[in-house]
Amino acid sequence: MSSPQIIRVKSEEDVIQSLCELIQNLANKAIDSEDVFKIGLSGGSLVNFLVAGLPKITTDWSKWRFFFCDERVVPSESPDSTFGAYRKSLLGKVPISESQFIQIDSHLTAEDAARDYIRKMAPFFAPDGLPRFDVLLLGMGPDGHTCSLFPGHRLLDETSVWIAPISDSPKPPPSRITLTFPIINNAENCVFAIAGQGKAEMVRRILKDNEDLPAGRVKPTDGQLYWILDEGAASQL
Numbered sequence: 001m002s003s004p005q006i007i008r009v010k011s012e013e014d015v016i017q018s019l020c021e022l023i024q025n026l027a028n029k030a031i032d033s034e035d036v037f038k039i040g041l042s043g044g045s046l047v048n049f050l051v052a053g054l055p056k057i058t059t060d061w062s063k064w065r066f067f068f069c070d071e072r073v074v075p076s077e078s079p080d081s082t083f084g085a086y087r088k089s090l091l092g093k094v095p096i097s098e099s100q101f102i103q104i105d106s107h108l109t110a111e112d113a114a115r116d117y118i119r120k121m122a123p124f125f126a127p128d129g130l131p132r133f134d135v136l137l138l139g140m141g142p143d144g145h146t147c148s149l150f151p152g153h154r155l156l157d158e159t160s161v162w163i164a165p166i167s168d169s170p171k172p173p174p175s176r177i178t179l180t181f182p183i184i185n186n187a188e189n190c191v192f193a194i195a196g197q198g199k200a201e202m203v204r205r206i207l208k209d210n211e212d213l214p215a216g217r218v219k220p221t222d223g224q225l226y227w228i229l230d231e232g233a234a235s236q237l
């Protein structure tokens, strides 16, 4: 793994700008070489970052395919649905359609939804080996979780499936699906974009103290890891 690139900027607006410039570069590079750009989205604060920044970038939007790093198994009309959040706030701001999102089937149990999502994802990737995303956009909760991989949870050591179900998420809603570490760490680029003092302690525990927390286990084996931090988030480094 190459060493993580830690990009320190002043404000949340600067985090959004750096993040979206980086996404633009990576997207256009992938489109030039592969004619498609495969990006994994997280929920939470990332949604607002992307809604503010993506309308400003220049790219061929028709080539983008949106996957979910994790998703809550709730109807897309629910305020807890990550797809629902992007549909409500991003569609209409950039020229993309719902069909470019690889969505979960929320009518299924988490177990079946995870299996179904693997089936939906598979045709976008080479038939042998692990899926290799161009970019995974990752969040980090104040407890150090990323995707729906929570501290101390048995899914941290899951290596047998690309996507795992979780029905006891400590953060509501309890029923979710999540990428597992073998897939996360097979991505070409993993990007954390973090703003605010509220995450400063966790950023320090991961990046400085090297504590074994879920977000700290993101270490792409043959890819690049980025942490984009504003002054607040980087204040304990």
Ligand SMILES: O=C1O[C@H](COP(=O)(O)O)[C@@H](O)[C@H](O)[C@H]1O
Pocket (backbone or CB within 6 Å): 041, 042, 043, 044, 045, 046, 070, 071, 138, 139, 140, 141, 142, 145, 146, 147, 148, 171
């Ligand atoms: O529950 C979740 O939380 C994380 C972190 O969210 P944030 O609001 O603290 O940024 C998010 O990355 C994940 O996708 C989501 O399901």
